[in-house]
Amino acid sequence: MNSAHVALTFADGTCGVMHLVREEPIDSAFIEDNIRRSAFDADKVPVRRWAPVSPADVPADRTFRNALRYDGKAFSHCPIHSKEIALAKVRVHREPRFAALDAKRMAAGRTGDKALAARLDAEADALANLTEPVKACTTVEELKKTLQTLGVE
């Protein structure tokens, strides 16, 4: 069985990686036929271009997978898209924490515990500011380290 990996550049600029197999040698016509017949989201079609790649060249880290780009020679991560992904991860991470703080804050209000309320307000402010270090990052590596520091999965 013959096998090949191909990088696809989608209409929205993102990329996909296709793995093809067949008994006969894999040629351009077979690759293009597979691309033509494959279902992708509407914003990703038509596929702009494709190129054969080695699986070893595909980044193994999937943290910023959707920010992956392929310029015909190498894979790289779009920094803007990577930051959007990182910010989204932070927001998802803090959402249940906000909810928990809100519940505690309301309880503190009911009991009139002003000290606890103030501490909870400070925690909420800190949670709201979790995006700031992400916004300050300039590289994908920095983004990754910052997410690790913040405990964001």
Add this chain to the structure above:
Amino acid sequence: MINLTTTDKLQVVTGTGGASIDTMTTFLTSNSGTLSSTSTFDPATTLVNAITTATTTDLCAAPGAGIRNVKKIVIRNKHASVTETIKVVLDRSATDTELFAATLLAGEELVCNEGVWFHYDANGGVYGASLLAASDTVEGKVRYATQAEMEAASSAVLAVVPSRVKNHPGVVKAWVRATVSAGAPTMAHQFGVTSVTDAALGIMTVTFSTAFSAVNYAIFVSAERASTAYTVANIRNTNVRNASPGTGSCQAECWDQVATTSNAADPLTWYVATLGDQ
């Protein structure tokens, strides 16, 4: 053994006409009215005919006296394309007794050796006994089901060959076990799938070797988790991606259970199987 008396003759009836039938009959005639170890015979005689119409032709006439012992009869259809129906009869005092009947295709022949009949095909092979059709309780001849017959899924007598198993409506048409190990999607095992594409985090496109005839096929998606822990980040839910099924491919999607919105997430292994008409 075929013995003719003074009132007997052997005939061939050609029922269709248009073919080209050659016949040859070889016989001995005894000099007395009975056969015994002391009987004497006239030398063997051979009669030939060339028949092209629907008619009745003598293969061997009645002996004037004694007994005629037919040793061999050959009836051959030497026509290139026309089929002829053949009937060999014993005419005894103008009353026919049918001895043998056959349909001779172009190039076929009927041979009687010492009373034993053989029907040869155009390649010299002898026709065997006609087999009964096989069934659940009868051993016999079977035919392979065509794709249409497999798709109809109604026959209880046709046989299935490996390449047509997939045409039965109850059989999986395509399946794949794929990973995105180290970032690159890889089909570990598959049938009926030519490619998988890692289209985005938690989204896998599966493209079939043979397109389905319509998009009303069934898709089953499952996933292996990367951990046994039941934390929300390790949960993997799978679906068919909305509006993705086409005749040539479909998309599977996977997500975890982090927060209320969930996150797209890769499984350790993707499993996709499809059933329907291709």
